[in-house]
Amino acid sequence: DMAMYEAKRAGRPMGVFDTHAQINPQLVSLEADLHRALPQQELELHYQGIYRAGVREVAAAEALLRWRHPDRGLVNPDEFIGLAETNGLIVPIGAWVLREACRQAAAWQAQQPGLSVNVNLSARQFWQPDLPEVVLDALNSSRLSPHLLTLEITESVLLDVPDAAQTLGALHALGVRLSLDDFGTGYSSLSYLHRLPLHGLKIDRSFIRDLGQAQGVAENIIRAVMLLAHTLNLHVTTEGIELEAQAGFVEALGGDHLQGYLLARPLPAADFERQVLTPNQS
Ligand code: C2E
Ligand code: CA
Ligand code: CA
Numbered sequence: 001d002m003a004m005y006e007a008k009r010a011g012r013p014m015g016v017f018d019t020h021a022q023i024n025p026q027l028v029s030l031e032a033d034l035h036r037a038l039p040q041q042e043l044e045l046h047y048q049g050i051y052r053a054g055v056r057e058v059a060a061a062e063a064l065l066r067w068r069h070p071d072r073g074l075v076n077p078d079e080f081i082g083l084a085e086t087n088g089l090i091v092p093i094g095a096w097v098l099r100e101a102c103r104q105a106a107a108w109q110a111q112q113p114g115l116s117v118n119v120n121l122s123a124r125q126f127w128q129p130d131l132p133e134v135v136l137d138a139l140n141s142s143r144l145s146p147h148l149l150t151l152e153i154t155e156s157v158l159l160d161v162p163d164a165a166q167t168l169g170a171l172h173a174l175g176v177r178l179s180l181d182d183f184g185t186g187y188s189s190l191s192y193l194h195r196l197p198l199h200g201l202k203i204d205r206s207f208i209r210d211l212g213q214a215q216g217v218a219e220n221i222i223r224a225v226m227l228l229a230h231t232l233n234l235h236v237t238t239e240g241i242e243l244e245a246q247a248g249f250v251e252a253l254g255g256d257h258l259q260g261y262l263l264a265r266p267l268p269a270a271d272f273e274r275q276v277l278t279p280n281q282s
């Protein structure tokens with residue numbers, strides 16, 4: 001909606017006061033409801049397959065948060081993550097996401113050995129000095145191998161969190177992988193790419209969407225980012241792959257992983273298990 005659009009354009013989190021400095025009653029009630037979402041078990045994770053380029057085999061699942069609201073139905077993260085970041089609820093919610101995603105990935109090992117799970121972290125979670133302990137807790141309680149957990153961070157972590165590099169070092173020391181999400185949409189310099197213990201980056205889907213338009217600008221950007229990333233030994237995931245031509249373009253350039261509706265949509269765990277992990281089940 002409009003308030004969300006304006007908040008995004010202004011680069012600030014969505015809050016209850018965002019609509020022209022007036023209180024938005026719809027958001028006030030959404031915020032009140034959000035306090036109950038976790039204790040009332042209204043949150044769930046959907047999983048989207050991440051595929052190896054070329055062979056098109058599933059390598060990982062990205063955990064994507066959904067809120068099953070009693071009246072509104074399924075609410076997407078774009079509608080409440082900003083709110084949860086503003087009021088701090090993203091901290092307990094994020095800890096729950098980590099535990100639940102690790103538990104699920106560990107449970108899937110029997111069916112799909114080596115399947116890893118990607119979890120999105122918000123910059124707000126990095127303000128908490130105990131983030132590495134929260135991650136370790138999720139690993140210990142699930143007994144998931146650390147290298148099967150990939151934490152997706154955005155450039156905002158690097159820009160807004162004073163001790164980000166130190167915390168990323170601590171997370172790296174746990175053996176988990178770090179991936180830079182939405183690559184190409186931020187404003188910061190490229191220098192952190194080799195300074196931080198990153199395993200990979202995800203090229204933002206806006207570049208994939210623009211393939212085939214405007215004098216090949218998106219093609220050139222993707223080609224350049226791919227070259228840069230591979231020079232620095234970083235894995236490249238391209239997200240938002242909706243068309244076979246987009247997948248083919250990325251594969252021809254040597255992209256490592258593909259993600260998008262062409263291969264699989266985000267699915268509830270049970271559907272992911274049936275459709276992605278065992279596609280030929282009879
Ligand atoms: P993201 O991390 O960039 O996740 C990718 C988004 O693109 C997801 O939206 C996914 O459903 C969507 N997507 C995947 N493939 C395609 C495609 O082929 N075409 C199009 N048009 N879209 C595609 P979703 O699930 O609505 O999540 C939106 C954002 O919410 C995520 O963007 C992420 O920033 C945030 N988010 C989701 N779950 C969590 C979470 O557990 N914690 C935090 N902090 N943020 C989360
Ligand atoms: Ca992500
Ligand atoms: Ca992304």
Ligand code: CA
Nearest residue numbers: 154181182204
């Ligand atoms: Ca995003």
